[in-house]
Amino acid sequence: MNFFSEIKENIVISYQAINSNKLRSLLATLGIVIGITAVTLMQTAIEGINLAFEKSIAAVGADVLYVQKFEWFGKEDWTFYKNRKELTMEQYDFLNKNSQTATVMAPSTGVTRTVKYQDLALQNVFILGTTYEYQEVSGFNMIEGRYFTQRESQGGYPVCVIGTDISDAFFENTDPIGKTIKLGNFNFTVIGVIEKQGSLLGLFSLDNRVIIPLERFFSLFGDKRGLTYNIKAADINNVEETKEEVRWIMRKARKVPYGQPDDFGVNAQEAFKSTYESLTGLIKIIGTMITGLSLIVGSIGIANIMFVSVKERTKEVGIRKALGARRSTILSQFLIESSMICLMGGFIGLLISFPISLIIDAFVLPTAMPLWIVVLSLFISLMFGILAGFFPAYTAAKMDPVDSLRYE
Amino acid sequence: MDNLIEIKDVTKLYIMGLEELYALKGVNVNIAKNEYVAIMGPSGSGKSTLMNIIGCLDTPTAGEYKLNGKNVNEMEDDELAEIRNKEIGFVFQTFNLLPRINALNNVELPLIYSGKSKDERIELAENALINVGLEDRMTHKPNELSGGQRQRVAIARALVNNPSIILADEPTGNLDTKTGDEIMNLFEELWSKGNTIIIVTHEEEIAQNAHRIIKIRDGLIADDYLSEKGKRIAEQNNMIKSTN
Numbered sequence: 341m342n343f344f345s346e347i348k349e350n351i352v353i354s355y356q357a358i359n360s361n362k363l364r365s366l367l368a369t370l371g372i373v374i375g376i377t378a379v380t381l382m383q384t385a386i387e388g389i390n391l392a393f394e395k396s397i398a399a400v401g402a403d404v405l406y407v408q409k410f411e412w413f414g415k416e417d418w419t420f421y422k423n424r425k426e427l428t429m430e431q432y433d434f435l436n437k438n439s440q441t442a443t444v445m446a447p448s449t450g451v452t453r454t455v456k457y458q459d460l461a462l463q464n465v466f467i468l469g470t471t472y473e474y475q476e477v478s479g480f481n482m483i484e485g486r487y488f489t490q491r492e493s494q495g496g497y498p499v500c501v502i503g504t505d506i507s508d509a510f511f512e513n514t515d516p517i518g519k520t521i522k523l524g525n526f527n528f529t530v531i532g533v534i535e536k537q538g539s540l541l542g543l544f545s546l547d548n549r550v551i552i553p554l555e556r557f558f559s560l561f562g563d564k565r566g567l568t569y570n571i572k573a574a575d576i577n578n579v580e581e582t583k584e585e586v587r588w589i590m591r592k593a594r595k596v597p598y599g600q601p602d603d604f605g606v607n608a609q610e611a612f613k614s615t616y617e618s619l620t621g622l623i624k625i626i627g628t629m630i631t632g633l634s635l636i637v638g639s640i641g642i643a644n645i646m647f648v649s650v651k652e653r654t655k656e657v658g659i660r661k662a663l664g665a666r667r668s669t670i671l672s673q674f675l676i677e678s679s680m681i682c683l684m685g686g687f688i689g690l691l692i693s694f695p696i697s698l699i700i701d702a703f704v705l706p707t708a709m710p711l712w713i714v715v716l717s718l719f720i721s722l723m724f725g726i727l728a729g730f731f732p733a734y735t736a737a738k739m740d741p742v743d744s745l746r747y748e
Numbered sequence: 749m750d751n752l753i754e755i756k757d758v759t760k761l762y763i764m765g766l767e768e769l770y771a772l773k774g775v776n777v778n779i780a781k782n783e784y785v786a787i788m789g790p791s792g793s794g795k796s797t798l799m800n801i802i803g804c805l806d807t808p809t810a811g812e813y814k815l816n817g818k819n820v821n822e823m824e825d826d827e828l829a830e831i832r833n834k835e836i837g838f839v840f841q842t843f844n845l846l847p848r849i850n851a852l853n854n855v856e857l858p859l860i861y862s863g864k865s866k867d868e869r870i871e872l873a874e875n876a877l878i879n880v881g882l883e884d885r886m887t888h889k890p891n892e893l894s895g896g897q898r899q900r901v902a903i904a905r906a907l908v909n910n911p912s913i914i915l916a917d918e919p920t921g922n923l924d925t926k927t928g929d930e931i932m933n934l935f936e937e938l939w940s941k942g943n944t945i946i947i948v949t950h951e952e953e954i955a956q957n958a959h960r961i962i963k964i965r966d967g968l969i970a971d972d973y974l975s976e977k978g979k980r981i982a983e984q985n986n987m988i989k990s991t992n
Binding site: 663667 | 800805825829830844849
């Protein structure tokens with residue numbers, strides 16, 4: 341009998357066996373159902389968390405470098421970075437003049453103040469002082485009005501653009517453009533509203549900001565504050581090249597002696613990612629292992645039931661052997677039966693976890709069950725079926741036909 | 749006449765713990781094509797062991813067994829499975845039908861293991877069931893059939909692959925006398941169509957249906973003779989020969 345027709349016949353036989361023992365097969369496969377549900381939901385959750393993370397750091401552009409005296413997720417103590425010299429406008433000008441690979445850059449600094457409009461007040465609003473180039477570096481759009489111009493920027497005009505949180509708080513029913521708001525004690529005219537940007541890692545809202553020309557910022561809030569240089573790389577695939585160039589120009593600008601480490605940081609989105617991955621990587625592995633454990637427990641259940649099933653059908657095995665079934669035929673018959681039970685479990689598991697993933701998507705965090713999880717989990721069920729079925733099937737295959745025919 | 753079965757000095761030794769038990773102690777039997785033989789003996793005589801060896805369910809400890817010219821005593825499990833599939837049609841006392849599947853599917857089984865296509869299987873199985881008079885019971889499951897009908901299904905299954913031997917172990921043991929007689933008539937009919945039939949039984953009355961009776965006692969052949977029926981047939985054959 342050729343291999344495929346044997347498999348085909350054994351599928352029919354297994355179907356009949358499972359069909360005549362519906363409840364038992366269903367109970368046997370419950371462990372696999374739970375295991376597959378757990379594994380797929382775990383993976384779906386991981387995918388969802390990854391997606392959420394990617395989205396939450398999108399505000400930190402993938403092609404933007406941030407030169408600061410601090411290094412993101414640096415290994416040293418905070419005070420070590422704090423004691424470094426601030427980044428100055430002179431160094432910025434030197435960098436801006438010498439960089440070949442940066443498309444555009446803008447210096448920025450900030451302060452937190454209470455912002456007022458008429459008798460409304462918002463505390464702890466981040467006031468960002470920067471130049472006209474900042475919009476291009478950050479890549480945000482305006483939903484109302486406009487960003488400030490080069491002339492307004494360099495002339496230090498008292499104009500500002502505001503985030504949506506501020507716009508919603510102050511100008512719910514009115515047009516914010518042209519209104520005067522107070523940043524600390526100083527009056528500014530609103531000329532634009534930035535589109536909603538969300539928050540960084542869910543912690544720092546980018547919509548609770550007011551952006552003003554850097555010149556004005558210096559004259560009102562002082563110019564001794566350290567700067568951040570926001571740099572957009574020319575090529576998103578070559579951010580590293582820009583990073584290296586910026587480093588060498590900065591070392592020159594800050595006169596770092598040869599052989600000494602940098603006294604500044606060239607930060608990028610990448611730092612978030614690698615930190616995130618090192619934090620969550622282990623959790624993912626452990627999660628996968630724990631959920632995988634439930635699959636193993638499930639397959640032990642299947643193996644148990646298969647042993648009972650083989651014992652119970654000793655006579656059937658004897659009859660089949662008397663009629664000419666080979667060892668391999670009997671082996672594959674029981675292997676296919678256990679695989680089918682496990683596959684069925686995998687299928688039910690997916691039927692359960694798919695709607696749950698939709699619920700998670702709708703109410704908890706945006707997620708998706710990728711096709712590879714579906715395919716992989718069915719494959720895993722099949723593998724566990726073969727694994728769980730092997731010893732029972734082997735027992736059946738090597739039964740003595742005389743003894744098994746006599747079995748009652 | 750060529751011998752279909754040649755058994756020469758066959759012994760079978762069972763080892764149970766420290767005890768050695770010879771179930772067969774050197775048996776010699778030849779059975780020709782289209783013979784109708786009954787193997788008789790009380791329980792523990794070794795007749796079941798002999799039947800298992802003839803049926804290729806078991807192999808002898810020593811000695812030689814040739815079936816249809818093929819040396820069976822040195823075959824591996826899978827080769828024996830193939831011999832059982834192609835050369836032997838089993839009929840058991842307890843019918844041994846698979847309970848979950850219908851009569852047609854039961855008869856189909858040996859054909860599955862010999863790798864026949866679905867269409868061919870259905871056709872052969874249907875014909876076999878028609879031959880035993882069950883054309884209107886094909887889709888019934890075993891528990892929907894009477895004992896006699898079940899045994900007919902089993903006989904159809906034994907016949908379906910066109911084997912060299914029909915090997916029946918106490919085929920009427922679970923049937924009432926009337927149904928038993930019907931089954932024995934069926935065997936007679938199969939014999940007249942050219943089949944070789946071996947029946948294992950401990951009932952003298954059943955054995956008398958066969959044409960040759962082999963009696964086993966204590967692992968040896970105690971007697972081997974023609975039954976009344978067998979003698980009549982032999983006489984007829986001789987008459988035909990002498991008239992020629």
